[in-house]
Amino acid sequence: MKISSVFVCLILSLTLWVVNSAIALNSSGDVLKQSTDLTEERTGAEGSTEASSVKCKLQATNRLPAFSMDGDYVIGGVFSIHYYKHTVNHNYTTKPEPQRCKGSIDYSELRYSRAMVFAIEEINNSTELLPGITLGYQIHDSCASVPIAVHAAFQLLNSLDPVFYTGHKCSQFGKVMAIVGESGSTLSISMSRIFGSFNIPQVSHFATCACLSDKQQYPSFFRTIPSDQFQADALAKLVKHFGWTWIGAVRSDSDYGNNGMASFLKAAQKEGICVEYSESFYRTHPRSRIQRVAGIIRRSTATVVVAFVAVTELSILLEELSLEPSPPRQWIGSESWVTNHDMLRFSFCAGAVGFGIQKSVIPGLREFLLDLSPSNVAASPVLTEFWEDAFNSMEKRVCDGTEDIQTVQNPYTDTSQLRITNMVYKAVYAIAHAIHNAVCQDTNATAQCDKFTRIESNKVLTQLKKVYFSQNGYDVSFDANGDPVARYELVNWQKSESGSIEMVTVGRYDASLPEGQEFSINRNLTWVDGGTQVPVSVCSDSCPPGTRKVLQKGKPICCYDCIPCPEGEISNATDSTDCFPCPKEFWPTTKRDTCFPKPVEFLSFDEVLGIILAAFSVGGAFLAIITAAVFFCHRTSPIVRANNSELSFLLLFSLTLCFLCSLTFIGAPSDWSCRLRHTAFGITFVLCISCVLGKTIVVLMAFRATLPGSNVMKWFGPPQQRMTVMSFTFIQILICTIWLLLRPPFPKKNLTIYKERIILECALGSAIGFWVVLGYIGLLAVFCFVLAVLARKLPDNFNEAKMITFSMLIFCAVWITFIPAYVSSPGKFTVAVEIFAILASSFGLILCIFAPKCFIILLKPEKNTKKHLMSKNQF
Template sequence: MDTHHILDGAIGLFIPKAHVSGMTEFMLNVKTINSSSNEILTEFWETLFNCKFKQSNSSADNQRECTGHEDLTGVQNIFPDMTLMPHFNNVYKGVYAVAHAVHITLGCNETCNKMQLDPLTILHHIKKIHFKTKEGDEVYFNENGELPAKYEIINWQPTKNGIVDFVTVGLYDASLPADKQLNLHLESVIWAQNSKQVPVSVCSEKCPPGTRKVLQKGKPVCCYDCIRCAEGEISNITDSITCEQCHPESWSSERRDACVKKEAEFLSYEEMMGVLLTAAALFGTCMTAVVAAIFFRHRTTPIVRANNSELSFLLLFSLTLCFLCSLTFIGRPSEWSCMLRHTAFGITFVLCISCVLGKTIVVLMAFRATLPGSNVMKWFGPAQQRLSVVAFTLIQVVICILWLTISPPFPFKNFTQFKDKIILECALGSAVGFWAVLGYIGLLAILCFILAFLARKLPDNFNEAKLITFSMLIFCAVWITFIPAYVSSPGKFSVAVEIFAILASSFGLLICIFIPKCYIILMKPEKNTRKNMMDKGASQSF
């Protein structure tokens, strides 16, 4: 490539071309004077017309002699074109600016006052001048004492004969309004290699929003890769060098160019899983109410009285509360719901297990009371049964009060379990309090299971122990499997697992203990007699 054309297509600034009246005529009338005092003019003349004066010390004999009367109008170069000499225009404006300042200083109107000119006074007035030249150019100074900038935008365009042509492609004028100061005609610009396309100064395309620039190793800084922002980070400008982290409650959009608010997830009544669990809880409540109604209507029958009707009704009441307390786990967590759901669950289940435990002890005591000389029932009569239920339940109430006093459960926003979701859940507060509540329920359930298991081989008319054994086996199995399922379930599914465990264990107690009795009451009334209940050899099919 020819190095002389390395700047072809370049863009530059140039002082605007200007016409000064009379300047061209003056320059074309210049006549050289062949004297030693005009060496510069003599050298210029010899160069312009390719000739030599006699006084010149040139040794070249092949050049013609200059006469000093050569015609400048026939010269084919830029000398006669005064528009290419913008500095003349600046000198012209400068002289007139000083003249206007002097005019103001002397107070000239028709005549001028005679006074001594002070340079500082002239400088003071020259800052305030504002006039137009004959060519229509305005001359004035801004607050910084500067003339408004005015430049032509030129383009270096090569011609066919290899000469560079400086073509004006625009104008910058600071005296105009801000939106009109730059006037550029891009269609007239010729770029490098005679291209009409605007050249690109980088080797990589611009990085769009959602990405960041990473420099390519071993290459210039204009060479880079556009790397997509990581999850949870965004860039919302072009050619960003970094990605910004979103707020914990927000997440990056699919294009990584904006942060969007995370979806809050919790087990609600509107979704299918919440609807099903709510329906199951209400069905269990209604089923318990129906069983209670059947027992109340047939409360004088032997089968109801033989199975301790007072504890049976208290157990049905506690089961109703167990079904209803599962509803507190559904919905957006709040301070009161977080405190209520675990404490209500703990207290109602202890009340329920205490009733079952009381019924189991009654079965054991009743069998021992049939032995000769035994008087144990006086030690576990109705008053003792009520006292035992109250005592067992009161212990759980104390545990819950301590839990709520020291470190109660509270609503918590979990940002870590899912990246693009906020899990609204109830933090346990004190983990010790939570496991103390569960542990106490488990302790009573195991004790009840052991006593019922020991009484499983009692005569058939006391086979309620078998039903209690089976119900507690289901209860323990449900809660043993609950722990790993609860720990491993994500988000709202852990709440659903807990509700399922509450409902499953409640249905297990209700069905195993009461449904066989309801079957006898409704379907086999002939077996619901005192004689049948007192006959130790009779076979009762619950």
């Protein structure tokens, strides 16, 4: 839309100028003269030929080309040799003066235009390319101005002849075959809209806007420099490669800058790169605009600045930045400025990195550029101005023609790194090859060319699409969009030992290579302020493993906080957006960056609690065995015989088993240990309680038998006692057997009690089976306790019902408190509570029942007599 508006405005201006000129001519009588001349020309001696056509005269004044030469076929060229155009004030009363350039000469653009002349002369001297045909040229200076570039485009269409004839074949001989130029994208767009309407091919050497690849809008546009789309992708990969996620961006407010930056920002977004600011400016903007952009760069937190800026704009910005010290900035440049030698004067940009067009060597070009005789210089206003600028700036004196161009050091004479110049060279050769293919016939390895063959520009356009050749070791061809294969050099501004800044090639980018292999670095880079460490430019520091990123509200995705992973979750990568839970049997480390197997916890023989309980268990068993040994040694004594020695030995045996069965609860649970510990515990305790119950019944029956006429003892003699114990025990064995057959206990990893460790325990299998076993023991204990309470006040010293009562009281108290303690105790402490209950009740039984008897046997033998036992005195 911008270009169209400019074009419309230009046409309107020209129209108004023509109208006003006609009015002025009419007022001075020139119209009559013009009419007379026209009538004379129509009816002159050549009237028979010219009567059928009209001779037209251009009203505007032609701008002479900067360089020109006649030839059989003419190639046009447009370059921005000057920076600015002279502003013309239109008063619409007088004929406007011709547009002209002003400002200093762009030495690089002058070199480009002269390289075009060199290439054409080289082709004219070739015996293989266009033999016998001379190429001419018309090279115009656009002054980097759209109106002048458009004017040059129309002039190239109509030739330099101020008078031309209209008819059936009007203006065909005046058109150029093709155009080389322009350097800027905006100027190229303006020109291409004109040339495209006439199918005249335009080959640019430096217009990189990706928009120019649109063949619907620019059907005749070609270029030897890659599109900015490739450069934008390469720059985004470069920024991502060095870990920069927070950058600033500046661009020229032109088609080149705006389109190039738009492509870069789109590619950067795909790479996860955020932009703190994106500012545009142009060289014609007021200084306040430039100062505002410079202020933003100084105040920004991003240390990396990506500049999609033309050389002229960036020079203005860097001049402004140099006026006031600012924090160091790492500059990332596009090919428009990062390989421009003029920019090296800004020393604070040392370390700049960017992609440039590949360097090349053009044999003979330097000699041609320096072959400027005083007569050649004097014949060209552009060269004269260049000569005066070059030597006046060096020697501060008036030039007299004795100066030596060999001593000049400026971009015009510098051919050490021919980049864009080679693009001009290739553009000229591409057009020459297209003309060659259109007018020449290759026979017997020689080309036959007819210089009198008149060809249309659209034929050159067709042949240009098919061009493929090699020149100076570089292949030249165009794809369907008129673009070449994208190849770049990675350029780094490095300080030399002398302190000057040099451009050093440190890598390559080749878009034709497979994805992931396009980008390579083969040398060390230096960075801002000459550092060797890659500068850091991030909005937020990377989140280490063990944390996750949480975006800061209202800020780009590169600005975030690092939040530790929740309990039980980890992140094992830097800048992780999510944490993920560990597997069930794993738990995070303290840093929450890896999962490790949870420690398995169970009551083992290696820990203090396990050792203590095992010691009490073994000690209780030894105590029972020692008590049995004492009873056995004194088995004939009255106190042993009076207390039912058979049941006493059986009780001591069962107590030994009770003590020892607690050992099965210690150690890692297994299938056999889980089944054994609960069944052994249930059976041994029933055996123990059955023996105590038998002893209690014997006491009751013994006193009952002393009553007159009682014959009870015959029903509760030793055989019946054995049957009672066996019957009660058998019932428990039957319960345990059913439990084991249906749903036996099994080892289980308990993951719910503790999140950070595994409790290895024995699952009950059937909770009903467990509580039936425990309930049966409790039932027998209660029954025994009731009988013991009934017999506690019976006379005589041999009565042990009191001791049984105490033992059952302890037994019942232990197991009543066991139930809530067992249910509420976590992990291995559940097992410890169970062992404690077994040991406490077992010790209660052995101490209450057997300790008094052992005391009498061992320490009070005088009381171990039948007389003492039969007395009514108490112990």
